[in-house]
Amino acid sequence: MTSAQTEPKIYSFDEFINWYPENSEVRYELHEGVIIEMPKPRGKHSNLTGSLMEQLLIIIRQMGKGGIWTIPRESIIKPKRGQSGYEPDIIVLNQEVLGSEPRWESESIIENYDSVKLIVEVVSTNWRDDYYNKFRDYEEMGIEEYWILDYAALGPRKLIGSPKQPTLFVCNLEDGEYQMNPFRENTTLISPTFPQFNLSAQQIFNM
Numbered sequence: 680m681t682s683a684q685t686e687p688k689i690y691s692f693d694e695f696i697n698w699y700p701e702n703s704e705v706r707y708e709l710h711e712g713v714i715i716e717m718p719k720p721r722g723k724h725s726n727l728t729g730s731l732m733e734q735l736l737i738i739i740r741q742m743g744k745g746g747i748w749t750i751p752r753e754s755i756i757k758p759k760r761g762q763s764g765y766e767p768d769i770i771v772l773n774q775e776v777l778g779s780e781p782r783w784e785s786e787s788i789i790e791n792y793d794s795v796k797l798i799v800e801v802v803s804t805n806w807r808d809d810y811y812n813k814f815r816d817y818e819e820m821g822i823e824e825y826w827i828l829d830y831a832a833l834g835p836r837k838l839i840g841s842p843k844q845p846t847l848f849v850c851n852l853e854d855g856e857y858q859m860n861p862f863r864e865n866t867t868l869i870s871p872t873f874p875q876f877n878l879s880a881q882q883i884f885n886m
Contacts, residue, residue, distance in 0.1 A: 687713045692757055692764050696786060710812065712762035718803050727830060728768050728801050730886035735771060735797075738875050747774050748796055756798070757790045758816035765813055769799035771872075792821035797872050802829040810834050814850065818857045824872045825850040825857065830884045847880045 689712035690698065698714070699707060706717040732750055739748045748771050756765045772789070773796055782788035789795060798817055800809040809827050817825045827834070827850065832843035838859070839846040849870055850857040862868050862880040870876050 689762070690714060692761055695764055696755070696788070706766055708766055709762065709764040710808070711760075715805075717766070718805065723830065724801055724803055727828070727884070727886050728799075731799065731828070731883065732769055734876070734878065734886075735769070735873070738873050739771070741875055742873075748772070749774055751787065754787045754789055756795075756817075756820075757788055759819050760816060763812070763816060765816070767798045768801045769797070770795060771797040792823070795822050797824045797826065797870075798822055799826040799828060802827060802831065802833050804833070806833040806835075810838065814857065818850075818852065818855075821852065821855075823852045824870065826870075827859075828883070845880070845884050847883060 690709060691712070692709060695707075695709040695714060705719070708715050708717055736750060739745055742748075750769060750771055753766060754770055754772070756767060756770070757763075758765070770789070772794055776791070776793050777783050779791055780789060780794055782790070783794075800813060802809050806829070809829075814825070814827070827846075827848040829839060829846050829848070832839055832845045834843070834846070836843060838848075839861075844863050847862045847868065849860045849862065849868065851860065851871055852858075860869065864881050865879045867879050868876055868883070
């Protein structure tokens with residue numbers, strides 16, 4: 680005798696925001712109406728994310744954008760699809776236009792593409808989200824630059840090669856579509872938003 684599977688409750692974005700526990704030590708995202716508990720960053724993932732933030736902040740100051748382009752501790756992206764909500768590993772925001780975000784001050788919610796200079800997702804076991812769902816939704820929003828940092832080579836072979844290789848993709852928006860530019864080993868990263876970022880993919884993976 681088989682037991683019937685319980686269908687997950689479907690939430691709207693606003694229901695998800697109202698549900699989200701205050702001061703939660705656990706990160707949650709909304710994926711197609713379903714609340715997902717995100718894996719807690721540990722070890723290499725956590726160190727890499729923190730070190731990359733430091734490098735980006737240094738370059739932001741070198742570019743004369745200190746205090747203008749900032750990296751918040753937390754934020755939630757609201758894609759055009761009304762039943763998803765993401766909390767990026769790293770997001771660089773443009774303070775000059777954040778005043779146009781109606782829910783930023785009260786709820787740390789980002790809805791407008793021009794508020795965002797860069798999003799970085801560090802790939803973990805839920806790699807399909809970064810390569811497919813978030814890729815699609817960030818592209819649809821019009822986010823100009825999106826990095827997929829796959830240091831553990833978890834992604835699809837059709838993209839990172841066979842055998843799989845650690846790869847950092849810089850996805851740039853051109854005519855409304857992301858162009859995926861892969862960087863591996865000692866290839867120096869090329870970023871339109873951060874032209875002074877002169878580290879190689881391997882230097883980033885070694886952080």
